[in-house]
Amino acid sequence: MSGEPLSLHQRILGDIGAKIVSGAWPPGHRIPFEHELTEQYGCSRMTVNKALTQLAKAGLIERRKRSGSFVARPRSQAAVLEIHDIRAEVEALGAPYRYERLSRTIRSAGKPVDEAAGFADATRLVDIVCLHFAGEAPFCLEERLISLDTVPEAEQEPFETIAPGPWLIGHVPWSAAEHTIRALAADKPTAKRLGVDAGTPCLAVERRTWTGGRPVTHVRLTYPGTSHALVARFTPEG
Amino acid sequence: MSGEPLSLHQRILGDIGAKIVSGAWPPGHRIPFEHELTEQYGCSRMTVNKALTQLAKAGLIERRKRSGSFVARPRSQAAVLEIHDIRAEVEALGAPYRYERLSRTIRSAGKPVDEAAGFADATRLVDIVCLHFAGEAPFCLEERLISLDTVPEAEQEPFETIAPGPWLIGHVPWSAAEHTIRALAADKPTAKRLGVDAGTPCLAVERRTWTGGRPVTHVRLTYPGTSHALVARFTPEG
DNA sequence: GCTGATGATATGTCTATACATAATTGCATT
DNA sequence: AATGCAATTATGTATAGACATATCATCAGC
Numbered sequence: 001m002s003g004e005p006l007s008l009h010q011r012i013l014g015d016i017g018a019k020i021v022s023g024a025w026p027p028g029h030r031i032p033f034e035h036e037l038t039e040q041y042g043c044s045r046m047t048v049n050k051a052l053t054q055l056a057k058a059g060l061i062e063r064r065k066r067s068g069s070f071v072a073r074p075r076s077q078a079a080v081l082e083i084h085d086i087r088a089e090v091e092a093l094g095a096p097y098r099y100e101r102l103s104r105t106i107r108s109a110g111k112p113v114d115e116a117a118g119f120a121d122a123t124r125l126v127d128i129v130c131l132h133f134a135g136e137a138p139f140c141l142e143e144r145l146i147s148l149d150t151v152p153e154a155e156q157e158p159f160e161t162i163a164p165g166p167w168l169i170g171h172v173p174w175s176a177a178e179h180t181i182r183a184l185a186a187d188k189p190t191a192k193r194l195g196v197d198a199g200t201p202c203l204a205v206e207r208r209t210w211t212g213g214r215p216v217t218h219v220r221l222t223y224p225g226t227s228h229a230l231v232a233r234f235t236p237e238g
Numbered sequence: 239m240s241g242e243p244l245s246l247h248q249r250i251l252g253d254i255g256a257k258i259v260s261g262a263w264p265p266g267h268r269i270p271f272e273h274e275l276t277e278q279y280g281c282s283r284m285t286v287n288k289a290l291t292q293l294a295k296a297g298l299i300e301r302r303k304r305s306g307s308f309v310a311r312p313r314s315q316a317a318v319l320e321i322h323d324i325r326a327e328v329e330a331l332g333a334p335y336r337y338e339r340l341s342r343t344i345r346s347a348g349k350p351v352d353e354a355a356g357f358a359d360a361t362r363l364v365d366i367v368c369l370h371f372a373g374e375a376p377f378c379l380e381e382r383l384i385s386l387d388t389v390p391e392a393e394q395e396p397f398e399t400i401a402p403g404p405w406l407i408g409h410v411p412w413s414a415a416e417h418t419i420r421a422l423a424a425d426k427p428t429a430k431r432l433g434v435d436a437g438t439p440c441l442a443v444e445r446r447t448w449t450g451g452r453p454v455t456h457v458r459l460t461y462p463g464t465s466h467a468l469v470a471r472f473t474p475e476g
Numbered sequence: 477g478c479t480g481a482t483g484a485t486a487t488g489t490c491t492a493t494a495c496a497t498a499a500t501t502g503c504a505t506t
Numbered sequence: 507a508a509t510g511c512a513a514t515t516a517t518g519t520a521t522a523g524a525c526a527t528a529t530c531a532t533c534a535g536c
Contacts, residue, residue: 007489021413022450033516044491049517065517066499079417081319081470175259179317182467183421183441201439203421211259229420232319245519271486282521287487303487304529479536488527497518506509 008043012051020060020071027073031061079232083179083205086132086140086165086221095134099163102129102193106148106155117145117218118208124148126155128164131193138194140228144219151216164217172216174209181205181230186222194224203228246281250289258298258309265311269299317470321417321443324370324378324403324459333372337401340367340431344386344393355383355456356446362386364393366402369431376432378466382457389454402455410454412447419443419468424460432462441466 006014019025032040037048052069055061059078063069090097105127109119119125125145132140144164146154151172159167168174184204191198203223209216244252257263270278275286290307293299300310328335343365347357357363363383370378382402384392389410397405406412422442429436441461447454 009489021411023411035516044493046492047490049519050489053518063517064499065497066501066515068516079319079321079415081317081417083317173259173261177317177472179319179470179472180467181419181441181470182464183439183461184464185439199437201421201423203419223421226420226422229418232417232419234415234417247519273486282523284522285520287489288519291488301487302529303527304485304531306486477536479534481534482532484531485529486527487529489525491524492522494521495519497516499515499517501514502512504509504511506507 008041009047009050009054012037012041012048013054016051016055017060025071027071029071031069031071033068079234081179081230081232083207083230086142086163090132090134090139093134095139098133099161100131100133101158101160102131104128104159114145118215119145119147119218121215128159130159130163132163138224141190141193141222141224142219143222144217146217147215150211150214165219168209168217172211174211174216176210178208179205180207184222186224190222194222196224200225203230205230246279247285247288247292250275250279250286251292254289254293255298263309265309267309268305269307269309271306317472319417319468319470321445321468324380324401328370328372328377331372333377336371337399338369338371339396339398340369342366342397352383356453357383357385357456359453366397368397368401370401376462379428379431379460379462380457381460382455384455385453388449388452403457406447406455410449412449412454414448416446417443418445422460424462428460432460434462438463441468443468 016025016031025031031052034045034048034052037052038045041048052061052063056063056069059072061069062072084092087097087099107125107127109123109125114120114125125147128142128144128146130142130144131138132142142164146164146168148155151168153171154167157167182204183201186194186196186198186200186202188198190202191200194200194202202225205221205223206219207221208218254263254269263269269290272283272286272290275290276283279286290299290301294301294307297316298310299307301307322330325335325337345363345365347361347363352358352363363385366380366382366384368380368382369376370380380402384402384406386393389406391409392405395405420442421439423437424432424434424440426436428440429438432438432440440463443459443461444457445459446456
C-alpha cells in the first residue's frame, strides 16, 4: 500500500499492537521484557521503551514495575468524536450557509437552567438564540449562554453577523469540554423555529466548555429530524 | 491540590500547554526552539523533545523542520466518547440487568440493509435481535449482524444467555470501529418491543467493527425516549 | 531576473549509560 | 510461623552525543 519508511519504534509498536488486536496475545499475557525486545530488535532500551510507553498511553498494555508489561483487558470502547464547525458542516453538504440571530439578552444568572448548565457560580450571562440554515431550511437551532465573568468581551459583541461559536473560538481558547448527546421530541417553540411538527425527534448536542476551571459557555444545538448524524471513529493506534 | 511530583518533561508539557490554552501564545505563535527550552529548563534535548512530541500528537502544536514548532490553529473540536457495556450501564443506574434474545437466524447476505451495514462482500451472516432490560423496563433494543466469514465460531453460539456484545469482545478483538449516532422516531415494531408509542424519539447508535480490514459486526442500539444520553469529554492533555 | 548548488539549521531518531523508584523474592531474625 | 530487612529486577526518567532528513536562505552562474 503506502510505502513510508517506518521508524524502528513505530515498527515495534505496530508489531506488538498487531499481536494484541489479532488476539495472539490475549488479555493478561505478559509482553517480553524491555531487555528481551532490545535483543530481539537489536536496538537500545530507549527505543523499545518509547514504543511500550505509547502502547500504555493508548490503553493497550498495562505496565507494572518489577513484574513486566501485560496486555490490558478491553475496557469500555472509546471513540474520537469530532464536532465540526456548523458552517463547515453545512458547506460540506454542498448547501449555502446562512446564520440568523433570533435574540440576544444580557441577564443575571439564577434560572434553574443556569445551574444545570454549570453556571451555578456565574453572576452575569449573555443569552443567545440563533439559527443556522442550510439553503432555505433550518439546519440547527442554537441556544447559548456565555459567562460574562469569564468572557467580559462578549458584552460588546452583538452576534448579528458572526455566530457565537466561531467568535468564542477566536477569543477564548477552552481547556476542557463536555458533550452530551440525546434524542428528544421538539417542543412547540423549537418545532416552530426549526420548521417541523411538534414532537419530531431531534438530535440534541449539549456542549459545556471551561478554561482553567472557569465555565465559558453552555450551548445546546438541536438538529431536526433524522437528517443529522454524528460519526465517531476509533482505531487503537490512531 | 494533588501534590504528585511531576516529571520534568510533564512540567514542560504543562507549561507550554498552559500558555497555549490560556491564549498567551496565540495560534501561529512560534514556540521556543528545543535548544532554547533546553537552556531554559537546564535539561537535555531529549527531555524537551519528549514534551514537544506529545504536544504535537495531541494536536496543540505543529512541528516543521528547519522552521520550528508553532501553536496549531484550533481545528474541529474532538472529544473522546466512551461507549460502555450495556450491562455496566444498567447496573450503574442501580437497576437489575436482564437480557432476552428475541430471534437468531443464519442467512446469506444480500439484503439492501447488509450493504449499508458494510457487509457487501460478506456471504453468510448471523442476524440477532435482542432486548436489554433495566428492571422491568426495556432499556435498549439491539439488532445485530455478525459476519460468519470473519467469525465462523458465531454459528455455534445460540446467544441465549450471553449477549452478542460481550461474546464478541471475548472472541474477536476488533481493530477499528465506527459509531454513528442519530435521533429517530420509533417505528411500529420497534416501539412495541421497547414498550413505547410509535413515533417516540429514540437515540440510535450504530456501531461497525473491523478486524484487520475485515468486517466483524454491525449493530444498531436503539434507546427509547430521552432517558439515555451519551457523554463525551475532552481535555487537550487527556 | 531566474535557476540551481551549497550550507545552515531545527527537528527526527537512535545509542549507551546512569540513577531513581516500586515491587517482589528470599533470607534471617525474632 | 511471623516479621522485617536486603537483594533483585523491571520500569521511569534523564543525559550527552551522534547521524539522518527536511527545508530555508544565500550566493554563484546562466
